[in-house]
Amino acid sequence: MPDACKLAAGNWKMNGTRADLDEARALANAFPEPGCGVLLCPPATLIAAMAEAVAGSAVMVGGQDCHAATAGAHTGDISAQMLADAGARHVILGHSERRADHGETSADVAAKARAAHQAGLVAIICVGETEAERDAGQTLDVVLGQLGASLPEGATAANTVIAYEPVWAIGTGRTPTLDQIAEVHDALRAAVPDTAISLLYGGSVKPANATEIFAIANVDGALVGGASLKAVDFGAIITALATA
Ligand code: PGA
Numbered sequence: 749m750p751d752a753c754k755l756a757a758g759n760w761k762m763n764g765t766r767a768d769l770d771e772a773r774a775l776a777n778a779f780p781e782p783g784c785g786v787l788l789c790p791p792a793t794l795i796a797a798m799a800e801a802v803a804g805s806a807v808m809v810g811g812q813d814c815h816a817a818t819a820g821a822h823t824g825d826i827s828a829q830m831l832a833d834a835g836a837r838h839v840i841l842g843h844s845e846r847r848a849d850h851g852e853t854s855a856d857v858a859a860k861a862r863a864a865h866q867a868g869l870v871a872i873i874c875v876g877e878t879e880a881e882r883d884a885g886q887t888l889d890v891v892l893g894q895l896g897a898s899l900p901e902g903a904t905a906a907n908t909v910i911a912y913e914p915v916w917a918i919g920t921g922r923t924p925t926l927d928q929i930a931e932v933h934d935a936l937r938a939a940v941p942d943t944a945i946s947l948l949y950g951g952s953v954k955p956a957n958a959t960e961i962f963a964i965a966n967v968d969g970a971l972v973g974g975a976s977l978k979a980v981d982f983g984a985i986i987t988a989l990a991t992a
Contacts, residue, residue, distance in 0.1 A: 752946040754784035755909060755969035756986045757872060758976025759812065759840060759950075764790050769801045774979035775986075776805035783990030784969065788976065789840055792826055799835025810838030810872070813846055816859035818866075828860075828867035838870040840971070842898050844915045854897030862900045865907045872909045872971065873898050874950070875936075879916035887914075887928075888935050895939055905944035910936055911971040917951025919973060924951075926964055933966035955984035962992035 789810040799809045815825040842857035861871040875894040877887045912932050950971030975981040
C-alpha cells in the first residue's frame with residue numbers, strides 16, 4: 749500500500765496583492781527540493797501571476813474555490829477549467845468559511861470536486877466540526893458525515909486530498925489536543941476510499957506546533973492560513989513536515 753504524500757498547503761484567503769508575490773518567490777528560492785509537496789492558494793486575482801513567479805520551482809499554486817459548472821452565466825464565479833488555465837494544480841473546496849459565508853453544502857462541495865477532477869485539478873476537500881458539535885460529542889459523526897457527502901465518486905489519492913479543520917481552531921490560536929487530532933485522522937483514514945489519500949490537519953498551525961502535529965500518525969501535512977502568508981513562517985512549517 750503506497751504511503752500518502754506529504755503536503756504543506758497555504759491558504760492565503762482574502763489576503764495578498766502583487767507585492768506579496770515576493771513571499772512566494774522567497775519560498776521557491778528557499779526550497780528547491782522541499783522534501784514534501786508545497787502549495788500556495790492565493791486569491792484568484794494572484795493565481796496566474798503567482799504561477800508565473802514560481803514557474804520551474806517546487807512550489808505549486810492552487811485556487812480557494814471553484815464553480816461546479818464549466819462556464820456560463822455565473823457572475824463573479826470561476827470555473828475549475830479557468831483555475832487550471834491560470835496555472836492552478838489544486839483547489840480548496842468546502843472550507844468552513846465558504847460553508848458558513850456562502851451556505852455551501854456538502855452536496856455543493858461534491859459537485860465542485862467533480863468539476864475540479866474533470867479539469868485535472870486535485871480537490872482539497874475540507875471537513876470539520878464546530879465547537880458546539882465537539883462539545884456535544886458529535887465530532888466524528890459530523891466529520892465523517894461531511895466526508896461521505898462531499899467526496900465525489902472516483903476520488904483517489906491522485907485527485908483528492910482531505911483537510912480536517914475544526915471550525916473553532918481556525919484563526920483562533922487554539923488547537924485540539926494531539927489525541928483529538930489523532931482520533932479524527934484515524935477515523936478519516938479508515939473512511940477514505942483510497943488509503944493513500946493525503947490527510948491534512950488545519951487550524952492554527954504555526955512553526956511552534958507543526959513538529960508535534962506532524963508526528964501524529966495519519967497526519968500527512970497541513971492546511972495553513974495565517975502562517976502561510978510569510979515565507980519565513982511557512983518555510984519553518986515546510987521544514988517540520990519534510991523532516992517528520
Ligand atoms: P489558520 O487557518 O491557519 O489561520 O488557523 C487555517 C485555514 O483556515 O485553512
